[in-house]
Amino acid sequence: MDYNFQEIEKNAKQKWNKANVYKVENDSNQPKYYVLDMFPYPSGSGLHVGHPLGYIASDIISRFKKLKGFNVLHPMGFDAFGLPAEQYAIQTGKHPATTTAENIATYKNQLDKIGFCYDWSREVNTSKPDYYKWTQWIFLQLFDSWYDTNLDKARRISELEEILDKEGNVNIQAVSNEETPIMEADVWNALTKKQKSDVLMCYRLAYQSESMVNWCEGLGTVLANDEVKEGVSERGGFPVEQKKMTQWFLRITAYAERLLSSLDDLDWTDSMKEMQRNWIGKSFGASVFFKTDDGEHEFEIFTTRVDTIFGATFMVLAPEHNLISKITTPEQQKEIDDYVAYVNSRSEVERQQEKKVTGAFTGAYAINPFNGDKLPIYISEYVLAGYGTGAIMAVPSDDERDEAFAKKFNIPIIEVIDKSKYPGATKADKLGIMINSDFINGMEVPDAIQAMNQKIEEMGIGQSKVNYRLRDAGFSRQRYWGEPFPIYYENGIPKPLKASELPLLLPEMKEFKPAGGGKGPLYNAKEWLTELGEDKLRETDTMPGYAGSSWYFLRYMDPHNEDEFVSKKAVDYWQDIDLYIGGTEHAVGHLLYSRFWHKFFKDNGWVVTEEPYKKLVNQGMIQGQSLIVPDGAINNLPNGVRVPLDYAGPGNRIKKEQLIALSKADNRFENIDIEKDVAWKSDDKGQYLELRTEVEKMSKSKFNVVNPDEVIGQYGADCFRMFEMFLGPIETAKPWDTQSIGGVSKFLAKLWRLFDFNADGTANVSDREPSNEELKILHKTIKKVTEDIDKLSFNTAVSAFMVCVNELGKSKEKSQSKSILKDLVVLIAPFAPFTAEALWEKLGYSDCLLKSASYPIHQEKYLVEDIKTYPISINGKMRTTLDFSADTDKATIEAAVLANEIVQKWLDGKAPKKVIVVPGKIVNVVM
Ligand code: ANZ
Numbered sequence: 001m002d003y004n005f006q007e008i009e010k011n012a013k014q015k016w017n018k019a020n021v022y023k024v025e026n027d028s029n030q031p032k033y034y035v036l037d038m039f040p041y042p043s044g045s046g047l048h049v050g051h052p053l054g055y056i057a058s059d060i061i062s063r064f065k066k067l068k069g070f071n072v073l074h075p076m077g078f079d080a081f082g083l084p085a086e087q088y089a090i091q092t093g094k095h096p097a098t099t100t101a102e103n104i105a106t107y108k109n110q111l112d113k114i115g116f117c118y119d120w121s122r123e124v125n126t127s128k129p130d131y132y133k134w135t136q137w138i139f140l141q142l143f144d145s146w147y148d149t150n151l152d153k154a155r156r157i158s159e160l161e162e163i164l165d166k167e168g169n170v171n172i173q174a175v176s177n178e179e180t181p182i183m184e185a186d187v188w189n190a191l192t193k194k195q196k197s198d199v200l201m202c203y204r205l206a207y208q209s210e211s212m213v214n215w216c217e218g219l220g221t222v223l224a225n226d227e228v229k230e231g232v233s234e235r236g237g238f239p240v241e242q243k244k245m246t247q248w249f250l251r252i253t254a255y256a257e258r259l260l261s262s263l264d265d266l267d268w269t270d271s272m273k274e275m276q277r278n279w280i281g282k283s284f285g286a287s288v289f290f291k292t293d294d295g296e297h298e299f300e301i302f303t304t305r306v307d308t309i310f311g312a313t314f315m316v317l318a319p320e321h322n323l324i325s326k327i328t329t330p331e332q333q334k335e336i337d338d339y340v341a342y343v344n345s346r347s348e349v350e351r352q353q354e355k356k357v358t359g360a361f362t363g364a365y366a367i368n369p370f371n372g373d374k375l376p377i378y379i380s381e382y383v384l385a386g387y388g389t390g391a392i393m394a395v396p397s398d399d400e401r402d403e404a405f406a407k408k409f410n411i412p413i414i415e416v417i418d419k420s421k422y423p424g425a426t427k428a429d430k431l432g433i434m435i436n437s438d439f440i441n442g443m444e445v446p447d448a449i450q451a452m453n454q455k456i457e458e459m460g461i462g463q464s465k466v467n468y469r470l471r472d473a474g475f476s477r478q479r480y481w482g483e484p485f486p487i488y489y490e491n492g493i494p495k496p497l498k499a500s501e502l503p504l505l506l507p508e509m510k511e512f513k514p515a516g517g518g519k520g521p522l523y524n525a526k527e528w529l530t531e532l533g534e535d536k537l538r539e540t541d542t543m544p545g546y547a548g549s550s551w552y553f554l555r556y557m558d559p560h561n562e563d564e565f566v567s568k569k570a571v572d573y574w575q576d577i578d579l580y581i582g583g584t585e586h587a588v589g590h591l592l593y594s595r596f597w598h599k600f601f602k603d604n605g606w607v608v609t610e611e612p613y614k615k616l617v618n619q620g621m622i623q624g625q626s627l628i629v630p631d632g633a634i635n636n637l638p639n640g641v642r643v644p645l646d647y648a649g650p651g652n653r654i655k656k657e658q659l660i661a662l663s664k665a666d667n668r669f670e671n672i673d674i675e676k677d678v679a680w681k682s683d684d685k686g687q688y689l690e691l692r693t694e695v696e697k698m699s700k701s702k703f704n705v706v707n708p709d710e711v712i713g714q715y716g717a718d719c720f721r722m723f724e725m726f727l728g729p730i731e732t733a734k735p736w737d738t739q740s741i742g743g744v745s746k747f748l749a750k751l752w753r754l755f756d757f758n759a760d761g762t763a764n765v766s767d768r769e770p771s772n773e774e775l776k777i778l779h780k781t782i783k784k785v786t787e788d789i790d791k792l793s794f795n796t797a798v799s800a801f802m803v804c805v806n807e808l809g810k811s812k813e814k815s816q817s818k819s820i821l822k823d824l825v826v827l828i829a830p831f832a833p834f835t836a837e838a839l840w841e842k843l844g845y846s847d848c849l850l851k852s853a854s855y856p857i858h859q860e861k862y863l864v865e866d867i868k869t870y871p872i873s874i875n876g877k878m879r880t881t882l883d884f885s886a887d888t889d890k891a892t893i894e895a896a897v898l899a900n901e902i903v904q905k906w907l908d909g910k911a912p913k914k915v916i917v918v919p920g921k922i923v924n925v926v927m
Pocket residue numbers: 282283302303304305306308318382383384385386387388389390391392393394395397398399467
């Protein structure tokens with residue numbers, strides 16, 4: 001009976017469906033285990049073989065844990081709002097909901113072929129009203145909260161209002177906007193409703209603020225920094241400009257310290273933690289006030305090196321700084337205006353990455369509070385408005401950017417640190433001895449920093465300050481295909497909808513183009529816009545992609561709850577995610593926002609853990625092998641053109657017939673003359689062209705995509721699963737190589753043959769006691785595979801299976817031992833669930849394997865080397881016995897025998913005439 005994977009897969013699927021084997025209950029006495037994959041955005045091109053890598057790994061873990069007696073949650077869903085569907089809708093008029101639903105159907109179809117143990121009844125789809133209702137609800141909770149730095153947690157706005165009513169905000173310790181006005185209760189109480197709303201806005205965790213944004217006219221929307229690449233939008237390549245707009249923000253900065261400190265205990269890779277730490281960017285420094293030389297103005301700078309103040313030779317303001325208009329001299333006005341206009345055309349990322357030194361002089365000067373030096377005030381793009389105070393003292397001797405600037409603008413450089421004691425130390429090392437620095441001369445840098453911090457506080461011109469690079473995240477998008485904000489405006493005041501009014505549904509629309517003037521498409525839905533009244537216009541922005549993905553893992557715990565986003569009972573049971581698998585591209589976006597939301601939920605008592613993801617693993621990318629026309633091999637073709645994989649054959653050759661077919665199917669090749677333009681080679685099989693190969697990202701645009709459906713169709717799902725794991729360690733990048741899949745395919749057939757089927761299809765296995773040899777092979781494999789799965793080392797586990805099947809195959813017995821094979825089948829079930837299910841049935845078990853089997857545990861006793869017991873004779877008469885392992889050599893045995901107490905007694909101090917060792921049998925000592 002052959003290994004017929006189509007048959008095997010069909011039967012197993014039927015059986016699993018019938019038994020509803022993947023249904024997961026919240027009511028369970030078993031311990032819980034929650035394994036999660038980062039859910040996909042259902043794109044139009046479906047899955048390629050790189051996508052399921054992490055899903056297969058998590059599926060193996062899930063099945064393993066289930067067999068080990070855990071109640072395992074291993075769900076799947078879709079991050080279904082997003083720009084591609086909307087762009088497609090703009091081009092084709094096809095509603096994003098329709099294309100999204102179609103894409104999801106394709107994804108589910110592909111996923112189900114691979115045999116994942118998902119409980120689809122728990123599927124979440126962020127674009128469905130029953131889901132986004134709760135995303136909107138969470139937004140309202142953030143809107144209704146502020147961060148109390150005394151209690152170190154979020155509190156309700158009504159509590160803030162109570163304090164304001166009684167004592168104003170003079171004593172309030174909170175994270176709030178820089179410009180929050182400070183007032184006594186009487187001032188607060190005299191404010192108009194609009195003014196009060198503006199003050200509260202300075203505190204809310206979801207707030208509105210005017211700010212510079214990356215505006216993309218081509219897409220008609222604001223973009224996040226990571227959606228802008230080299231001045232154009234990542235999607236579509238449209239120009240991006242800086243524009244001041246009123247936007248919604250989430251006050252993630254309130255959680256900066258908690259986001260940083262709770263990283264330590266997480267089981268994440270160091271590199272992931274480091275990326276988050278860098279993003280949060282905590283620095284210890286000081287803020288110092290400088291006055292202008294006319295004494296009229298004062299401004300605050302942030303520095304991490306207050307010790308270098310004696311080396312400050314100029315000041316730099318961010319081009320957005322509001323002091324600029326007040327201090328610029330008439331002679332410098334034009335230069336400053338031109339420079340500001342230049343900077344406005346540039347994104348923050350471009351500014352940070354700019355190597356060229358640019359800037360302009362305001363004509364004004366500041367006074368160094370320590371030595372009275374007159375310092376020219378410049379503006380430059382390298383000083384960012386949103387970081388620190390948007391102003392710096394520039395120390396060209398110890399800061400590289402300041403140094404470059406000083407050289408360009410001919411500004412003096414004063415050395416203040418002698419590093420000669422520390423050869424090789426860089427400027428950033430904070431090593432060296434202060435010189436030219438008045439009362440801190442001779443001090444080491446760290447001591448000097450401390451002394452200066454103290455001094456500025458005593459002098460009342462500054463204070464030590466902790467600064468975070470983390471910025472509040474913009475939360476507005478001028479798009480259609482996202483969650484509408486549950487907000488309307490009355491007399492200029494943004495007002496929340498009531499929870500009972502949720503979900504606020506997206507209006508039905510036929511056109512999805514932005515309305516222009518910074519307004520998104522929803523502004524064109526006039527009926528929807530004014531539904532609450534002409535004087536109560538709805539907010540027309542929608543939420544960004546990361547809104548829905550910031551809490552989806554909680555919804556899986558309780559997906560159909562209509563009264564709460566997740567019940568306390570469900571959270572009490574599932575707690576947090578034991579293992580999260582996903583790509584590094586989400587290192588600072590999704591992972592940071594969702595950790596922030598989770599902490600907010602914790603403050604409200606809705607979740608029980610401070611962190612959502614206990615352990616995080618990043619799967620490496622599976623790369624594609626592209627086939628490229630060598631430069632110059634075909635005339636009239638640009639360099640680097642990639643040939644679709646199915647047009648080439650062995651040796652990466654494209655034959656003439658294939659190129660003819662390609663030129664008909666693919667317009668990139670339509671203008672070539674097959675006879676004249678191609679540098680054909682030929683052999684006895686005809687003309688061909690040899691293509692160059694390159695390993696690179698698997699992507700549609702590179703024509704190197706391999707579809708899992710095709711691989712599964714040819715080799716079966718289990719082979720696909722095992723091969724993906726066999727490619728290499730889960731965390732590393734590795735190229736896909738269809739040619740070597742044959743080895744895994746042969747292995748599965750060999751496994752199948754071990755069962756030596758009878759004519760009636762049952763396995764020809766024996767109830768005999770397994771031999772020591774067989775037990776050893778099995779238990780060695782159990783041990784190795786279990787340890788490997790625990791370490792997520794799946795490729796080595798696959799090789800262990802190969803070794804095991806080979807060794808069992810060499811058995812001299814007529815048929816395999818049933819008890820050995822039974823354990824082997826369970827062991828391999830997480831990797832090859834279809835085949836295992838079929839073999840389980842062949843062994844005579846009718847219930848689903850996952851429900852009725854339990855994972856084997858290895859026993860050390862079978863792993864020890866074989867021991868032989870030797871009778872020890874003296875002059876032919878047995879006097880004692882000794883144990884030796886089977887591979888002990890003769891000399892060692894002889895020495896041990898002669899050293900034995902009983903033998904020595906018989907020898908009575910005499911030397912033996914002869915010692916005869918018969919390996920594996922007997923030892924005879926002749927006296
Ligand atoms: C004087 C100085 C001397 C500085 C020196 C550095 C080295 P981190 O560690 O990243 O927090 N800075 C402050 N605000 C800035 C802004 N808005 N845009 C650009 N740069 C800014 O860096 C803090 C340092 O970066 C500050 O310390 C300041 O330069 C600069 F030998 O002040 B320093």
